[in-house]
Amino acid sequence: MLTSKQLHDIEKLQRECETYDQLQIKLNWEMLRNRDTDQLDYLHYENEELVAFLGLYAFGSTVEVCGMVKPSERRKSHFSRLFQQGMATVKQIGSKRILLNAPASSTEAKAFLTKNGAIYGFSEHQMKWNEKHLEEVHGFTLRLANTEDLEMRIRLDIEAFDLAREDAQAMESRIDGDADNNMFMIEVNEETVGKIRVKRENGEAWIYGFSILPTHQGKGIGRKVLKRVVKEQSESGHSVHLEVETLNEHALGLYQSIGFQVVHAQDYYTYN
CATH class of the missing domain: 3.40.630.30 (Gcn5-related N-acetyltransferase (GNAT))
Incomplete structure (x- = not known):
């Protein structure tokens, strides 16, 4: 279960990343706020500030993965370490399908996913x-x-x-x-x-x-x-x-x- 401070820190980091990159990150907040375990979220702090986050969202046999890194802390392998930890947990869970979620306009996210062997599956529109x-x-x-x-x-x-x-x-x-x-x-x-x-x-x-x-x-x-x-x-x-x-x-x-x-x-x- 995430603490109120952790939830606040995740929300703050999300706003900073979205403002900097001019995009929207899908973090499944209804699940984050109702976690019954602390084994699905990975947070990395530097000097008491959250700089990287990765969350796992299990839907039956499928698990979705999404995360973000503070703009000034990128290319320091923070996210790679969280990703490795998250994938170890997914292996323990035994999920049959892994979906990695990234904003369509994020070139950095696409580069990371391609580098790690992920294959494009489909896109989803958010409409207003x-x-x-x-x-x-x-x-x-x-x-x-x-x-x-x-x-x-x-x-x-x-x-x-x-x-x-x-x-x-x-x-x-x-x-x-x-x-x-x-x-x-x-x-x-x-x-x-x-x-x-x-x-x-x-x-x-x-x-x-x-x-x-x-x-x-x-x-x-x-x-x-x-x-x-x-x-x-x-x-x-x-x-x-x-x-x-x-x-x-x-x-x-x-x-x-x-x-x-x-x-x-x-x-x-x-x-x-």
Whole structure:
């Protein structure tokens, strides 16, 4: 478990790196704040100042890795040492898949990953909604998820996102432990056909896990749901954001059509 000072130091270092490099670093803060172990985060201090950080984020059989180094402390092997420690832990955990995450515009991160044999896998867009008129929509119901919906949520992750069942179970169980999340189930004619999660923090509303069963896709349900959720969150005073893989052209086109624009991108590399 990270202490309040460590969390503050990580946040301070993140702001400095993002300002210096003019990019956005994805650190999975909801997981950092709710750690139940001190074995997944690696911090290096110089003169009581945090200068390098690496975090491991386990999702079932997959582990994501992300980190950063203070600009003035780069090229001193700080991150290489943390990376070696992190990979030793990943080996102990027995993760089947390792994803290294880096801002798409970071040439230094790409150089490090390439040097260490990582292979580019895919990219993910972070998008922000620009205000525009959205009409009222009907034909579906949104209700808060309950414990009986867990199996359907897992099924949606498997069928809509092609996740392994182990990963889907781990992800949905982790989400239930975050008090800032609202998980909504999507119903049409009293049948559950999808889900959408909204996380609100610091004036921002982030949309995650938005999925419709393949048998109900192509009927305009997703577009209607997205319009209502965006409209409600915006009217409550939140800026609205989401993430989408660049390979998912259908989803990307849907989001852009109702006013979302790409503001940042993250690259994911596979590592053996």
